[in-house]
Every structure is written in structure tokens, then in C-alpha cells.
Amino acid sequence: QVQLVESGGGLVQTGGSLRLSCAASGRTFSSYAMGWFRQAPGKEREFVSTIRRSGITGYADSVKGRFTISRDNAKGTVYLQMNSLKPEDTAVYYCAAKKSTTGSYSWAEYDYWGQGTQVTVSS
Secondary structure (H helix, E strand, C coil): CCEEEECECCCCCCCEEEEEEEEEECCCCHHHHHHHHHHEECCCCEEEEECCCCCCCEECCCCCCCEEEEEECCCCCEEEEECCCCCCEEEEEEEEEEEECCCCHHHHCCEEECEEEEEECCC
């Protein structure tokens, strides 16, 4: 079992930055691929970014060049640095863990989820 706890959300103006953190319990964090997803009101959950155990990353086109995912296996934490935020980035952001070395763009392939953290970008 892996428990995930997100933090770092909040209210920011357009063009601002936030860094989300996701702390994972358990000793096997380094063996999981990790992902960030988001869900805005009335919309489906959508992929944001993923990072493999090896450190290889992937991003949704909508955030490429603005968001950066990283992980610290020693701390059991994955981060999402979000820059140049836009109102359309407003959503609840979820951290997820996948019992595999490879990441995925599909939320259905992840095994564990955090409770989510709210990000609100004002115009």
C-alpha cells in the first residue's frame, strides 16, 4: 500500500507560480511511476504529467514548457513546478502512483491516489 499526500495548492494570479508536492509513504516509492492529474468542475480528470522511475518525463501539450515534474526518491516525494499559470489551469490536482517502471497518460492505469489539492488561478 502507498499513501499519497499532496500539498502546495492555493490561489495565484495569472502568470504566477506554484509548486505542488506529493509525499508518499512506504519503502518502495522509487519503484513506482508517478503522475499528476487534474480535474476542473464539470470536466473529466485529465493527464498533466508523469515521471518514470528512471526520471523520464511526459507532459500534456497544454502544460508543456510551463510545468516541470521531478522526484526525489530519497524523500519519497514527487513535485510539480507550475509556472506561467493561466485561469484554465484552475482545478483540483491529484498525485497518483503506478506499480510499474513506466508512466502512463491514462488515469485508469494508476493504482494509488492522493486526496487532491486545489489550484485556483485568478485572471
